[in-house]
């Protein structure tokens with residue numbers, strides 16, 4: 001067994017760390033408080049070729065897999081972006097590029113992948129609805145076939161990055177949930193041209209005020225008689241579940257990686273403060289009450305990282321990775337939360353000052369425990385699918 005990262009992943013780590021070293025915690029803090037996209041970092045990642053990491057080489061990308069994407073995400077997050085802003089990297093290089101590479105038609109790949117690889121085009125992913133979050137198979141956004149087109153109606157919530165997205169990966173029902181056997185049947189995923197749909201008055205969106213992660217807005221989305229060509233179906237009609245699992249497992253892994261990076265930032269600032277801040281004539285880190293929670297977080301970070309790499313490695317080999325992806329997401333999100341909480345306690349009253357990054361890290365870390373999947377749903381998966389316990393819902 002070899003625990004060293006492959007050279008491809010080490011090169012990603014070095015290349016992205018070089019760029020991110022030019023953007024400190026204050027930069028990310030400003031982006032968050034000004035609610036603005038980290039355009040400078042985005043452009044540098046594009047110039048370096050890092051946005052097309054998972055796009056096949058024949059479409060102008062790096063030809064890498066989920067492992068390299070996870071390492072990239074962790075590196076950006078750990079540099080100071082933390083979980084909320086590292087989401088920037090997940091939407092297009094992650095969901096968009098990976099999904100089209102695996103499930104896009106030749107035409108979709110030829111048209112979109114080269115432009116996703118340069119950062120010219122961005123994507124967003126729309127699954128959640130006001131009445132279907134954890135119970136995502138209960139979505140009611142419907143797509144009805146009419147000749148060579150589908151007519152789509154429905155409402156989505158929390159859809160992140162719609163403002164910048166040229167294309168939305170939209171999950172619909174072509175068979176209503178009540179009639180679908182099994183329940184995962186009858187889902188269809190579409191590529192929707194967002195600017196065209198908005199210009200035609202068929203799609204509108206409204207940002208949701210958020211407690212953090214404000215570098216990328218999240219939105220209510222309204223879809224009204226939107227006509228989409230049948231050629232824009234990703235995967236097969238009614239068989240969208242196959243596409244969805246290949247979005248949701250990488251999503252868990254990449255958001256675990258971004259949470260992990262957030263945990264690393266929180267631990268770093270806490271350790272530095274614990275070394276520098278003196279109370280009763282000695283650094284506060286000399287007190288085990290301060291040091292042990294930080295040491296505990298260090299252990300959890302290392303454990304979560306192993307599971308993230310294992311899940312990504314399995315996905316890249318087309319091995320089952322659901323259990324690993326769920327464990328990675330659960331443990332990394334918990335590590336991020338515990339790290340941010342420990343950093344908060346270590347900073348004492350100063351944690352509450354917005355001059356320090358701790359409040360942002362705490363708000364960021366909290367999202368990971370409920371999105372894109374809640375801790376309870378991850379535990380439900382482990383309890384029922386892995387341990388074989390009876391399902392209570």
Ligand SMILES: Cc1cc2nc3c(=O)[nH]c(=O)nc-3n(C[C@H](O)[C@H](O)[C@H](O)COP(=O)(O)OP(=O)(O)OC[C@H]3O[C@@H](n4cnc5c(N)ncnc54)[C@H](O)[C@@H]3O)c2cc1C
Nearest residue numbers: 125126127128133134158159160218371372373374376393
């Ligand atoms: C910042 C942010 C960005 C997001 N971005 C996107 C995006 O880009 N695209 C997208 O599609 N979605 C996005 N989401 C939505 C996210 O995926 C959902 O919020 C998440 O799946 C939880 O769904 P819900 O909010 O409806 O919670 P609910 O499903 O209403 O759950 C509420 C609570 O009940 C618990 N619960 C429910 N059922 C059970 C059960 N059987 N057992 C135990 N506990 C249970 C849950 O664990 C949770 O604690 C985003 C959310 C946030 C906060």
